Amino acid sequence: MRYAMAVDTRKCVGCSDCVVACQTENNVPIGYCRDWVVEVTDGTYPQLEMEIRSERCNHCSNAPCVRCCPTGASHIVKGGIVLVKPLECIGCGACIASCPYDARYPHPDGYVDKCTFCIHRIVKGMQPACVEVCPTRCLYFGNLDDPNSEVSVILKKRKWKRLIPEAGTEPQLYFLI
């Protein structure tokens, strides 16, 4: 099993509903985010091109944060989801420094926090909060090993890219272009 997410940059309007849904669902402390929206503008007026991406932890297969963690608090569970065990985290910041996507942050309680792909929801067969709430339905989540899952199907049909795969992290967030 390999969980992954696809983000349709052509459908995303950058409303930030995914951000608010995540903050509400996961009780993210005020002033912090586990996911965020990036707007990229390319070119000179009037020849402008825009890409909007909803970004979060890439749940990398070769995760530098897991490698750098001195205690094993950062770990990968079944399905490839990268998680942090708060009771084993010493808050040293090594994982935060090691993430090329800056997807982690120090929780005010001391441990390091990040996107969990809403694992508490997916074990119940539900979708992550951000996917569930997206008004343009631009987020796809599922099991890459299942050829009939929504995310596998859309990745076969459409062109996609990943963010800085050259960092060697094997990210599992796909951006449809």
Added chain:
Amino acid sequence: MNEEVIVSGRMNPLVDPHLNIWGWPIPLYLFLGGMAAGILFFAALYYLRGKEDEYRVTVRIAPLLTPMLLVVGLIALFIDLRHKLYFWQLYTNIKLQSPMSWGAWTLMVITPASFIWSALHIRDIIPSWNWKYKWLIWLEGFFNRNKKILAWVILIFALILGVYTGILLSAFNARPLWNTSILGPLFLASGLSAGAATIILLSKNPEEKEYFLKIDLVIIAVELFLIVHMFMGFLASTQVQIEAARMFLGGEYTAQFWIFAVILGMIIPALLEIMELRRFHIPSVISSLLVLFGSLMLRFIIVYAGQMSRWLY
């Protein structure tokens, strides 16, 4: 034009607008750890080479500083942790891929070893020292009998400590400035130089002083070579590393790095040391303190600048 903005207003403290997770405790610790590694390395090396009486400050006196350096460094590390009460989790695991885990275990060995080494030589500064309790006297005798083994342990773990302070940073490929294997040898050299400077500072034996002035000169030359080598490597590498190097070649860290770390911390002390060796009357306290200052600045600048360097996407 290419403009990237986070429109949802991400502002995670200590992460945005650029990484700022490691403040002053980390570079301070890297400096103290490197300096202690340098002092302990020379102490063990010259003890094993049978120079205990010839280089008394190197083998017996200077190491008395290292327990203090290491303890202050450990306190700095502890201050840096955000989940402080869970620090013991470091010692329930050995993670071979994590330099921080290596470092934690190395400190677990070298800190007690530095205390023992100091305890064996405490009578050099306090001649009337008395261990009072029988078991302490027995322990002193035990370690004196096995001093050679202790010296070997210190020699090896001092080297690991010195290199690891650099590898700790170079393991992060997310920060292109740190992601160079030169950082390990560079920080080791800088630590050895700080150790040699401490010995020069404390020693009153002209022969020992002259010997370590020569050693320090060689180490400074190696450091300068490694720095040039590091920038050559960056400039011949990918765009992100070119941008990292540009912070030092015209960018915002240019003045600090070249003035404080290189000119004041390496070139001027090297020139002063050469003049001293040519029998000019220059107080060696100036060159020694400059070397220590440069070593500290190198850590601060690399740690802070590294957090500003990043991948572009």
